Ligand SMILES: Cc1cc2nc3c(=O)[nH]c(=O)nc-3n(C[C@H](O)[C@H](O)[C@H](O)COP(=O)(O)OP(=O)(O)OC[C@H]3O[C@@H](n4cnc5c(N)ncnc54)[C@H](O)[C@@H]3O)c2cc1C
């Protein structure tokens with residue numbers, strides 16, 4: 001029998017999907033092997049979990065032995081002359097920048113939050129606001145150790161086909177236990193950030209086109225409540241690394257986000273204020289107010305911002321997701337080839353308005369394709385959306401998502417398992433195309449007992 | 464569907480069987496536990512794929528922890544746990560037969576504790592799941608006809624109250640007379656049907672507290688519980 005003390009309820013970050021699982025926090029490869037054995041004896045499956053920052057059900061598995069890798073958080077070696085870092089896979093993006101920035105290095109790819117682990121980030125093969133020029137996290141890995149359920153520990157490099165399958169396959173092929181990563185050199189801990197308002201979809205895409213060949217980061221916010229001629233309005237940000245050496249700005253404490261917002265309001269309480277406006281009228285107002293500010297006082301401005309403040313805006317507000325309680329929220333992101341992106345996103349927003357289920361936040365990014373097995377990226381754009389889920393809207397919200405999914409598939413778009421809650425098996429099969437049979441073949445070889453599962457894998461019938 | 468997964472202990476007849484039928488009809492995956500296999504099979508035939516039959520005698524207390532883990536594994540979770548098994552053999556006035564008493568102690572008390580402990584332990588760790596215990600109005604007083612049955616249900620009520628006080632969401636159901644195999648030998652009139660009882664039980668399954676199936680029972684037992692012992696003795700009820 002498994003100790004009943006291990007059972008716990010674990011949820012995806014959006015809090016809409018949860019599972020009861022037996023949680024283990026190993027510290028080394030041997031312990032992981034033992035957990036696989038214990039699973040076999042108990043006739044159970046195993047699920048991998050990093051920091052739990054994937055929104056849907058990729059990091060949970062009902063009734064499985066859940067391996068939480070966050071205690072595997074040791075940095076094994078660091079070479080400040082080359083920027084190469086070797087670490088256990090539970091090391092987080094935060095651990096990386098805190099450790100390396102003073103020596104002039106920043107993670108090559110960062111997500112909108114600093115808390116993901118390297119194992120989790122590679123499981124989903126995360127992208128940042130620099131995806132169009134730097135690719136995904138996986139592209140910066142020099143080598144990594146992967147423990148397969150059959151007990152085999154392999155070191156994989158870019159010369160191995162398996163490298164491109166393990167990275168991106170959502171923890172369903174093997175456990176990444178060690179990662180050697182090439183960090184990105186930066187002279188300063190700050191970036192130059194350009195803010196420019198877009199009044200409609202045309203202006204949004206024109207801004208991305210204008211800066212895509214000469215910027216280090218690009219991102220834009222979209223007001224999903226705006227209609228007609230104003231549809232697609234929002235605010236574009238481009239950012240550039242600085243060339244001038246600036247050691248002072250690279251000290252970790254200099255980067256820390258302030259505990260008070262506007263100098264007086266404790267950021268730990270901000271979610272309570274957000275909760276008050278976390279509804280349709282409140283968010284319509286907030287989006288409009290932001291548009292007003294960014295079209296007037298904030299427009300066409302270049303400012304200096306710390307890398308942390310620019311990169312991890314959402315971490316400014318601890319527990320912000322509590323504003324979405326009790327029902328939680330889903331994050332929804334589709335990736336559309338550039339020739340169709342404007343039309344598809346415009347239609348997705350129009351559909352939201354028709355359903356009166358507008359996303360409270362819309363974020364546009366520019367991407368480039370990559371050769372990973374379950375790649376989400378395309379030569380085009382993505383739009384990430386946040387939908388509040390309530391007992392009342394759930395059925396209609398999924399109906400809306402299915403319509404937006406159909407639209408995506410029709411235009412050769414792609415999805416992202418870190419942010420999916422609504423795909424059906426047939427949608428996933430169409431999106432993954434050749435990738436799915438390839439994955440199944442690898443799975444039957446590397447994990448013939450089918451030990452590694454997740455609720456996402458089960459929902460989408462991936463294996 | 465309110466509950467994705469459920470366990471009903473004592474699922475082969477009466478209220479238990481109706482609870483399984485109504486849960487499965489709403490799409491819940493149910494593990495149906497009892498000794499009579501053919502009765503469980505009828506439920507499987509009615510709801511293939513939704514009802515899993517588990518042949519088990521609740522007096523086999525030592526088997527319960529492992530069985531509980533196997534069932535929750537195969538169900539892939541647990542949202543609702545109902546302990547409904549109960550024994551009430553016919554006991555004559557002034558009869559003291561240890562075999563009958565032991566059966567009631569084993570099923571209504573030891574079996575109940577052995578099963579509910581598993582569910583409570585899990586629910587406390589996961590902070591998720593509802594526990595329902597089928598007690599009885601009979602547990603509200605010590606009546607002369609059924610000393611052990613009454614006391615066993617009183618035990619169950621107190622035990623369930625304590626689980627509530629540990630933080631588990633527990634619904635204690637106190638049915639009055641319900642038309643089932645248990646009450647068939649009593650030849651009573653005007654009993655509630657097992658189907659109706661099950662519907663009410665499910666409507667109260669997620670409500671922490673003690674519940675009667677009828678307002679009239681709630682009022683009557685509010686009074687009966689407060690009748691002083693010397694008077695209650697004279698009433699001969
Ligand atoms: C506020 C916020 C902002 C975000 N912004 C971005 C963004 O800008 N870009 C982006 O791409 N994503 C973004 N994400 C998503 C997030 O980066 C990914 O979901 C990432 O995978 C989370 O990492 P994690 O450590 O929390 O992993 P988890 O979510 O716990 O797990 C992710 C996957 O990896 C698997 N896994 C975990 N550990 C291992 C291992 N050791 N070996 C193999 N597989 C493993 C899991 O099974 C799971 O399938 C954001 C999320 C949040 C909450």
Ligand SMILES: NC(=O)c1ccc[n+]([C@@H]2O[C@H](COP(=O)([O-])OP(=O)(O)OC[C@H]3O[C@@H](n4cnc5c(N)ncnc54)[C@H](OP(=O)(O)O)[C@@H]3O)[C@@H](O)[C@H]2O)c1
Pocket residue numbers: 472473474475476477478479480496497498499500502519520521522547548549550551570597598599600601637638639640641642643644645646657
């Ligand atoms: N009917 C009433 O008027 C009334 C009133 C108040 C409370 N109750 C309570 O309601 C519950 C259900 O009773 P009911 O009226 O529906 O009676 P029932 O039809 O006799 O059902 C009793 C159930 O308990 C199971 N059970 C008995 N002994 C068991 C054992 N050793 N192992 C496993 N399961 C066992 C039976 O299954 P197997 O025999 O197949 O094992 C059957 O499924 C009982 O707890 C009873 O005390 C009934």
